[in-house]
Amino acid sequence: MTTSRLSLYWAPASPFVRKVMVCAHELGIADRIEILDSAANPIDRDARIQAFNPLAKVPAARTDDGLTLYDSRVICEYLDSMSADEARRPPWLFPPAGPERWIALRRQALADGLVDAALLVRYENLLRPQPLRWSVWTAKQGEKITDALDAMLADLPDLEKPDIGAITYACALGWLDFRFPDLDWRTGRKGLAEWYAGFDTRPSMSATRPKA
Numbered sequence: 001m002t003t004s005r006l007s008l009y010w011a012p013a014s015p016f017v018r019k020v021m022v023c024a025h026e027l028g029i030a031d032r033i034e035i036l037d038s039a040a041n042p043i044d045r046d047a048r049i050q051a052f053n054p055l056a057k058v059p060a061a062r063t064d065d066g067l068t069l070y071d072s073r074v075i076c077e078y079l080d081s082m083s084a085d086e087a088r089r090p091p092w093l094f095p096p097a098g099p100e101r102w103i104a105l106r107r108q109a110l111a112d113g114l115v116d117a118a119l120l121v122r123y124e125n126l127l128r129p130q131p132l133r134w135s136v137w138t139a140k141q142g143e144k145i146t147d148a149l150d151a152m153l154a155d156l157p158d159l160e161k162p163d164i165g166a167i168t169y170a171c172a173l174g175w176l177d178f179r180f181p182d183l184d185w186r187t188g189r190k191g192l193a194e195w196y197a198g199f200d201t202r203p204s205m206s207a208t209r210p211k212a
């Protein structure tokens with residue numbers, strides 16, 4: 001693999017974009033990502049993003065040699081593999097096939113799923129016209145968020161190992177604080193709150209705080 005830089009459709013508040021940037025910081029290659037401005041919106045799709053990703057969602061990326069990459073899961077693994085190839089070492093963030101990998105990927109799926117549900121609630125409240133909003137929909141997405149948080153509490157990653165599972169947990173929790181400050185997810189989940197407080201001190205987290 002010869003690519004040394006990546007152009008990335010980026011958004012300051014997206015937890016999925018943040019996941020990519022946290023990975024880049026952990027790998028020490030954040031300065032090799034060229035940030036492209038974008039305005040992802042499901043009902044006003046951004047044609048610039050769509051040139052990279054038919055779904056017009058961020059993050060979406062393109063390598064120096066013209067390979068387009070999406071979604072966050074693919075871009076994060078690409079960055080890990082690119083950095084490992086160049087440094088001639090094993091990947092750091094995505095463990096090799098085996099129980100450690102499946103657990104890290106499962107944690108990524110869980111925390112991404114939490115954000116998917118929370119994003120649907122946000123879009124429902126922000127984008128859907130008031131008369132069309134459905135409280136049952138919002139409540140049921142809320143159940144998914146609660147159940148995902150409980151599952152995260154029961155399956156805490158090693159604080160010393162910032163793999164893709166841990167990074168995804170942290171970006172999801174940071175985004176809940178940012179977009180749903182009244183959710184109070186810490187109550188009754190002391191272990192998860194403490195884990196997050198510890199992970200959030202990493203320089204990769206400080207460098208990527210979400211902004212409105």
Ligand SMILES: N[C@@H](CCC(=O)N[C@@H](CS)C(=O)NCC(=O)O)C(=O)O
Nearest residue numbers: 014016040041042057058059071072
């Ligand atoms: N599974 C995707 C989710 C990406 C996603 O939902 N991004 C949001 C911003 S946080 C977006 O682009 N929304 C616009 C849309 O839904 O059309 C990933 O992991 O990258």
